[in-house]
Amino acid sequence: MLVPLFPFLQPIFTLQEPYWIGFLVHLSSPLIYPLFAWLRRPFGQAPRTRAIRFAKRWAAGVVLVLASLSIVAIGSSHGLAVPILSRDVVGDQRYIRHMVRHHEQGIELAELGQQRAQDPHLRALAALMAAGQRGENRIFDHCGVVGSANRCRSAPARSTLRCRDI
Template sequence: MHQGRNEAVRLMGEGAAKELKSRWLAAAQLGLVSSTFSTLIGQLAASQLGRDAAVDWMTVAAQWADFSWALVFFGLFGRWTSRLAPRTLFWLAIPWAVFTSATEWFGLVPLFPFFQPIFTLQQPYWIGFLVHLSSALIYPLFAWLRWPLRRAPPTSAVRFAKRWAAGALLVLATFGLVSVIDGLGWPLPTLSRDVAGDQRYIRHMVTHHEQGIELAKLGKQRAQDPHLRALAALMVASQQSENRIFDRWWRGWSSEPMALCSSEERLAMPGYLTSAQMADARNAADGEFDAVFIRLMSLHHAGAVQMADNQWHSSGDPRLRLMAHAIRHEQQGEIALMNNVTGIEAVRQATRNMLANNL
């Protein structure tokens, strides 16, 4: 009898170990699927939100994070989460996305263990939230993926998961179609209640960015501090990509070509540098260049922040306003980065920048 009990305990232990291994393998499989889905959605939806996915990847790569969070949810917490119904997993997607994106944005990336304040200062919180939400919305597939291929039982949970997978593929196809149409120069129609205001903002910000790109290229070439050179390169990439998005939206929303800003308009733009100020940057001695660059780019960024803040509070197209919010956040953050703000102070400033113009 004693030997029989030992055998039963051994079999139970082997069964538990096998179940644990199976759960972690399923969690890893789901992590691959969910992170791939969120990456594809991010790539396809970026331009609709005024983002350039390639530039966003210059500051952080989110795919590994989505994979890791799936391991945490179904591996580490799998004792409780692996038995949840797909519908329950759907309702948990938003709070889980809030938790994971906030954990990264406020702690893991800018502080310990990655110490990368550029992520929090340069990207507003809502970008990470949307990425993690698209990943978490794939979690209902776990009820299907936990079974070996073609051996899933025909339960209601598995049937729901299969339908959910079909829906996810349909969403991907829809975003792909919209992205292709947008790339051909036919963006979705404007939803603006102030078309003239949107056009004025686009024209002015394109012109403002053109000068910012010129100044940032000087920083990329001449800055003595490697950190400042890298930041200037990011400024060039981000503002060039934003101008491409502005140009595409203009061509899709207006039948008229974009008119150049007059000299009077340039003088009236906040933060638009004079010819003498640009000459100061070009003629600065090597030992003085970094200080001159930071001073002039901070002035220039402050003007762009003011313009973007006005657009964010306008009645313009929601996509243009969302893009303006991101510009307001990133350019305030870049001023902080030029001044080597790190640690808790970086998180504090990023939080304030996300909520308002603080310049």
């Protein structure tokens, strides 16, 4: 349902959306394959075989993972972020500085595309790409991870951007 409808209902979409939709489709398919032995029979009529027992345990594991992710998502929406597990602060900051530079290069390319594109849809797509890259860089800047500071600079930045220590 998502693959044929979601990205194409929008007049213009960035390249990130089809990637994530494809990723989710390709991730969900192999996760469901083990359940086939159990699901292909009418409910309650599956024989007690090794494949069925495995499918039931697999389903319980999937439900447990989904419940755990739901709890993390609900907590995150209420400002309770999962702490970053990395202990390499300098390495994390170096990585983010490299990503900021990478995004700056993407902004330059998108601006070039905006200036040179003949098609109005391509110009709009280039503008969306530049805006997305600027937004990500703004998040890094507000959180102070690009420079030497490692905390959000202001209370509004902490509350709206959900910044964390790095």
